[in-house]
Amino acid sequence: AAGVIQSPRHLIKEKRETATLKCYPIPRHDTVYWYQQGPGQDPQFLISFYEKMQSDKGSIPDRFSAQQFSDYHSELNMSSLELGDSALYFCASSLRGAGGSNQPQHFGDGTRLSIL
Amino acid sequence: SQQGEEDPQALSIQEGENATMNCSYKTSINNLQWYRQNSGRGLVHLILIRSNEREKHSGRLRVTLDTSKKSSSLLITASRAADTASYFCATEGGSSGDKLTFGTGTRLAVRP
Numbered sequence: 001a002a003g004v005i006q007s008p009r010h011l012i013k014e015k016r017e018t019a020t021l022k023c024y025p026i027p028r029h030d031t032v033y034w035y036q037q038g039p040g041q042d043p044q045f046l047i048s049f050y051e052k053m054q055s056d057k058g059s060i061p062d063r064f065s066a067q068q069f070s071d072y073h074s075e076l077n078m079s080s081l082e083l084g085d086s087a088l089y090f091c092a093s094s095l096r097g098a099g100g101s102n103q104p105q106h107f108g109d110g111t112r113l114s115i116l
Numbered sequence: 117s118q119q120g121e122e123d124p125q126a127l128s129i130q131e132g133e134n135a136t137m138n139c140s141y142k143t144s145i146n147n148l149q150w151y152r153q154n155s156g157r158g159l160v161h162l163i164l165i166r167s168n169e170r171e172k173h174s175g176r177l178r179v180t181l182d183t184s185k186k187s188s189s190l191l192i193t194a195s196r197a198a199d200t201a202s203y204f205c206a207t208e209g210g211s212s213g214d215k216l217t218f219g220t221g222t223r224l225a226v227r228p
Contacts, residue, residue: 004158033215042204042218043159056213090158096214102147102166105216109158 002026004108006091012114013081021076021111025093031055032074033105034066037088049074050096078113086115122205122219130227135192137222139205140185146209148181148188149216153202162190167209197228 005024013019025032031050035043045058049068060066063081068074078085092105122139129135141148147166151159165172165181165188172179178191192199202223206216 031214035216042220043216045215045217048215056215058215088156092159092216094214102164102208104149104161104164106161107151107159112156 004091004093004106006089006108006111008111009109010112010114012116014116015081015083017081019078019081019113021078021089021091021113023074023076023091023093023108025072025074025091026095026106029072029093029095029106031094031096032068032072033092033094034060034074034076035090035092035107037090037110039087043090046076081115083115086113088112122203122222124222125220126223126225128225128227129195131195131197133195135195135199135224135226137190137203137205137224139188139190139219141188141205141207141217141219142186143207144210145183145207146214147207148179149206149208150177150179150188150190151204151206151218153204153221155202159204162203192224195224195226197226200224200226 007022033048034046037043046060047066048056052068063079066076088110090110092107094103094105149164150162153159163174176193181188202221204221205219
């Protein structure tokens with residue numbers, strides 16, 4: 001079965017640079033979520049999209065932005081990168097539908113971002 | 117901010133033994149989900165239990181949910197070395213919408 005695809009798997013950047021992370025959800029899933037997991041930490045919600053519209057926003061810095069495109073893939077754009085942005089970034093997708101929640105979220109393998 | 121606390125933080129058992137992990141949360145929920153994460157890898161969905169359910173089984177996994185105590189437990193029976201991973205509970209719903217709020221995780225080590 002198709003899973004959530006994230007690219008790149010690893011990314012090394014320097015401070016103040018920009019980065020773009022990509023996510024391809026499971027086909028026919030209508031909702032995409034982004035999470036950040038720092039070293040030894042639990043994942044923290046950043047932002048989500050339902051049917052290409054932003055549906056919820058968490059602890060996402062103003063330096064970050066995201067969007068979901070017509071083909072349902074999503075991109076997380078990060079600017080003015082800081083050392084503290086080093087983390088695993090996960091994308092997840094689910095089939096929420098009009099009924100709302102109670103659907104499992106399926107996670108990609110993540111992008112490991114390292115800031116030098 | 118963390119919704120849940122998990123205990124224990126770390127658990128080491130012998131292959132064949134059972135492992136029990138507990139999770140507590142603070143707000144009302146629609147469901148609670150358990151995920152497994154191997155080191156540095158993605159989160160694998162294990163099981164989802166809705167707020168109106170009390171117990172659910174999937175293979176060697178058994179999950180309970182007590183909404184009056186705002187707690188859940190994950191039992192892995194007849195553990196295997198391949199079960200070695202971190203296990204997270206995550207809640208969805210209530211005032212949090214459909215995003216997941218994760219607990220702190222339990223690191224399980226199963227000795228062969």
